[in-house]
Amino acid sequence: MEHMLNHKLKQIEISGIRKFFNMVADEEDVISLTIGQPDFHTPEHIKQAAVNALSLNRTGYTHNAGILELRKAIAAYNEEKYHISYDPDKEIIVTTGASQAIDITFRGILNSGDEVILPGPIYPGYEPLITLAGAKAVYADTTKDAFKLTKENLVKHITNKTKCVVLPYPSNPTGASFTKEELNELVSVLKDKDIFILADEIYSELVYERPHYSIAAFESIRDKTIVINGLSKSHSMTGFRIGYLLAPSWLAKELLKVHQYNVSCASSISQYAALEALTNGKNDTLIMQEAYNERREYVYKRLVSMGLSVNKPEGAFYFFPKFPMKEMDSFQLGLELVRKGKVALVPGSSFSVVGEGYMRLSYAYDLETIKKALDRLEGFLQM
Template sequence: MEHRINNEVKSIEISGIRKFFNLVNDYDNMVSLTIGQPDFPTPEHIKKMTIEAIHRNHTTYTHNAGILSLRTAISNYVKERYQLDYHPEEEILVTVGASEAIAATLKTILDQGDEVILPGPVYPGYEPLITLNGAKAVYVDTRQSKFKLTAELIEPMITSRTKAILIPYPSNPTGVTLSEEELKAIASLLDDKDIFLIADEIYSELIYEKDHFSIGRCRKIKDKTIIINGVSKSHSMTGFRIGYILGPAWLIQHILKVHQYYVSCATSVSQYAALEALTNGKNDAEVMRDAYRERRDFVYKRLVEMGISTYLPDGGFYYFIPLSSSSKSSLEIALELVEKERLALVPGSAFSKYGEGYLRLSYAYDLDTLKKGLNRLEQFLIDF
């Protein structure tokens, strides 16, 4: 009966990150620097509020868009943090993680044959969702622009089929972000075009040398801009599955319909946990960010000592390491690294063809683990 299932589902694959993680998971004495998940426990006050929400019987369906107190907290949080103005009752939608936010948004705006422009290399979760809606992912090669999707690169890729441009910054897998000037240039490019701008800002709290500038501040395109964010990375709450969408009221009401039929509402107790995170835990990310900065700097020093030509990431917790071979793919090199040194890094090919020749290293691990992993990488390079 397999021939009877949806052809677009058959055409997509499990994420290359997860495939590789599962492939090496059973090896003994393995140091894995693969998964982009905070290694900090969820803050205690958030866990206590989750338990309290259960005891208070906050275990039923909520408003489809999320409890109003949480939407109000999100509104206040993004106003204080990023100078964004979104009305809690009409312009904010609470979702089951940022992943569902992206899925519901794309389902709402895409028609058969549409095109979505996005940078390459990029997180592998976008293209399958675009494909499932009968649309096409159009990658822009950003390897020569320091992995930045700029207005200059976007403009020649726009066609009559372009429905949306997706800018995921700070970036997974590269850790780079866009400056205020670069984002304003994209806004100017789209000012007179009927094209949506989707900004995945899930790593916005993990920027090191400067404050995050959200393209949602560009008022000239606010009516076509959709901001995706959540508490997974900022508050180490990946398992709580709370994300949110910020957008114009006319569009949110349509995304809400898709969200309603997909999931009804985000998990009730997780919503109360997120409420605690975005009110009494507004500064929880600072301790984690300081630790990630220390780890980032340590990894940079070690990579430079090894002779690897790299850069200092702006945010997130990833390095995209150039490690090419004339005869071997990034997957083959990653597997060789596993076999010889018991070190797992994600092959760059998992992030589109523009990631070939690179390996992604996640530094969302403690310093002892990073030291051990980098020592193994250095030994591998000696024999490479």
């Protein structure tokens, strides 16, 4: 019966991050810096809001787009933080995590044969969804431009088949983030083209050098821009599975159809927890951000002292250093690091072929764990 499956399933694989994690999970005495998940507990007041929702029997279906109070809170939050305005009645959809928001966007805008430009290295969750939608991922190599998509690089990859460009900034795995001026360069190219912009801004609250600037703030491209965000990273709520999608009303109306038939609505309990997070917990991220920044400074100094070529991340909680490969690819290097160095990093090839030669290091761990792991990494490099 296998031949009767959707043939596109054969074109995708389990995430390289997960594949590697599963391979080394049983290794003993290994310190892992692989997981892209905040090491902080969800704030108590948010957890209590979930408990209260249960106690009040708020356990039924909600509006397909999410409870109105939450959509209003999302609108207010984005207006205050990023100066972008969206109508809670017509332009906001609460989703089951940011991943589902990305999925319904691709399924809503892509047709067979379309192309989507991805600035690589990039989180591996986009290409499989593009493939399942019948479209093709086109990688723009950003390794020579501080891991940022430039105007020139974008123009070089646009064809008459280009339907969408993904801007995943701050970036997983590189930590790169745009300035307003850098975004304006991209806007100058895209404003007159019939190309959608998917701005995945899930790490927007974890920035260090300057406040996050959203491309949706440029009015000239707002009508073709879809902003993806959520509470997993900002409020350490990964298991609550709450994301959201911001889009012009004409587009949100169509994407809501996909969302409705996909999940009906996001978890009601999680929605009430998210409402608490975005109203009384707007600044919960600051404590986490301060800790991440301390770790960022420490890790950067250590990696540089080891002689590794590395860009200092401007956001998120990852480093993406380039490694001397010694006649092995990054996946093999990852295995060697685990078996001989007793430290686990994610192979750069997990983030597209453009990431080959690099390794992703997450600093979403306590400083003591990070120090021990980097001591082992340094020892391995001296072998």
